[in-house]
Amino acid sequence: MRKEPLLLLILIALILAPSVQGAKKVVYVAKVEGTITEYTADQFQRYIDIAERNNAEALIIELNTPGGLGDAMMRIVSEIQNSSVPVIIYVYPRGAIAASAGTYIAMGSHLIAMAPATSIGACEPILGYSQNGSIVRAPEKIRNFYTAYMRSLAEESGRNTTAAVKFVTEDLSLTPEEALKAHVIEVVADDVPDLLRKANGMRTKLPVKGKGYVVLDFTDVQVRHIGNSISDVLISYLSNPAIAYILLNVGILGLIFGFLTPGWHVPETVGAILLVLGVVGLGYFGYNTAGVILIILAMIFFIAEALTPTFGLFTVAGVASFIMGSLLLFGKGGGSIYLINRETFSMLRIAIIVLAVLLGLFFLFGMTAVVRARRRKPETGKEEMIGAVGKVVEDLDPEGVVKVRGELWKAVSKTGEIIRVGETVKVTGMRGLTLIVEKAEGDAEWQE
Template sequence: MGATSGGSDIPSQSVLVSSIRTEITPVVADYVEQTLQRAQQEGYAAYVIQLDTPGGLATSMRDIVQDILGSRTPVIVYVSPEGARAASAGAVITLAAHAAVMAPGTSIGAATPVGMQGEDLGAKVVNDAAAQAEALARLRDRNVEFAGAMVRKGRSIGVTEAVRLGVVDDMASTLQEALAKVNGRKVQLAGDRTTTLRTSGAEIVHDDWGLLRQVQQFLANPNLAYLLLMLGMLGILYELASPGIGVAGIIGAVSLVLALFSLAVLPVNAAGLLLLLIAAGLFVAELFAPGIAGFAIGGGVVLVLAAIFLFDEAQGVRVDPMVALPTAVLVVILAIIAGRLVYRTRHGTAASGTAALIGRTARLDEAEGDRGRIFMDGAWWEARSTGGPLETKQQVRVVAVDGITLLVEPLVPDISPPDGNA
């Protein structure tokens, strides 16, 4: 049933609860959207977000806020457990909730937009975020002054002050207590509809993340995505250096698949992907033209540029330079080693492969006079006798190699009688 219009009440029955104790990412936003839809479709009295987050992506935060504002089911944010925080994006989500409760020892605020490494994103971004926070506080009749200060000045406060200033509605030690304290509160839903919360004593139904979503959330990290891309590139590079179905190829393929999962949930720039492809091409070129390592060094430079442009920094996502630079250097070194490996393999085969033929026996496939042809080790060889004429199908022994010609001696079958016979 969800919510009803015109001040009617949601029957006291059950509430759907999601636990978000991680950074706010597109994975979290998708999870909140799906569980909120479930709460609406299945007629829960409310949807509860148990929140403990240091913040996250601004775009994902906005998606969650929009879902809350458009919800036909009341959304309650409960900042818990004790010691938890609703920081940055989490603070804005808490402001957007129809009801907000915090556990003892928790805090809220510090919502100044910053990049993944804490760098300032500029006054324009800060002012935009502050305007949104103030608008949400005004909509939910919360403290507008604090909403602006937590964005512009990075202000953060504890639960006691948050309740006193009207930033959140109450403090509660348990989820059951939180539901009891917001019970009877009138809230406004989408479409100017109002309802009264009937959550005291409601049955609590927890919604699990699921294994796939947990893996996606773990991979939703720009530094991890970059490292997986590098590992995948190296795996494929070494597989090309020593062809075959080997460990390097398997590791590379798996790493690239995991990297694609990461890229699917992060704001990726096409320019960064193009630079990665160029870098990969330069490293492959190093395999076929290993010399002064020019291709490998060039690939390393392009890798650093790819790290800079791979993600949308305006959304606070980028690869940490302390990850990008050492990784690029390591990839260059390993690419040079791979190039030398290919070089030695090619020249080593040419040198040792022919020498390994000496002393081996084979059967002539064709013969005329003292010359013939032998198929050996997957290749056709010219043969020249060192001891008389040759015959087709005759067994010979290789005694030397002259270019692409094998010098052979005919093997005479042993025709002596067995011991004891005349």
């Protein structure tokens, strides 16, 4: 009888063991790299949702970005500050940066950590880049707005307001040691385990939604990494300006080939898919609508050249529209200011020139081929066979077989006379697939 209570306790312990293990504290780690776009904001939202659903102790974002879109940045800051889980921005790995929009995101987080040999800052707002690659600064009104926004983030988190403002007004950048000394960040850590060890027991710089200020407890926590989804990998490629640009143009060309060669359906199907992917990619970092219109106009010129040859007039117009549209695509203000940096635009210019030359050559030679094809007489049919000369290979009595232009034809003698093998005949007409022939004159040339 005494064994029954003991067995019952063991049974209860076994039942509760999984739930006890499941209640272990968890810290999620996710990675964000590259330009800040609207999709980056979607990534942050997804990572925060995962951490909240699993009641995580904290969410660590390993950040490495040169900056990006202001609207996306402010959306990310809002998502962080409305998170019910502490969000720690960790500038990682070594050599990583949190520049421009990345600095705002860090300043809006509950805790900031940096790995050695990283940097933070350089937040001066810009409109884009000029044709020679120099930065086009934003007007005073915009600069004042972002200065006030950075100041408010610093004041709310109790971080160094003076240094934060200099990030914007003087393009200040700081190393991890400088940022820690200036009270801009809270931790310098070599890796995630080192970060958890050093941040353990720290109080968040901002209140966590529904919990207020939280003292971080990273004692005996389980670290779970959030991997990239298929859409993350796909968008990382699509949001590359060069890739998005090429997809856009190849997609349009696919549609053109499909329309000019009806019945196959493959070019227009593939073209439509690539066109949509290109537009999606362009949408993540912004583009000039005028550029898209000019590129579409160029394709219309190319189609017109293929359908109604103008000896190069539409081809020249198409190439000119294509180049201007491509240059305007990533710019604003009439194309004097560009939305992407000089390195990226230099790469794009090469792609633009190569595509323009290939398109010009293709439609130029394609147009010539079309003109020749339209001028050439048909090589088959009744009209072409009339007057052709051949030889008899089977006596015409009055029907037989003749060889004309290397092909054997059933033939009948026009006059009814017998025409022997080897004699030369001339086609005078056709009745269905039967040639009507007569003996050729002596000087008629037989066509082998």
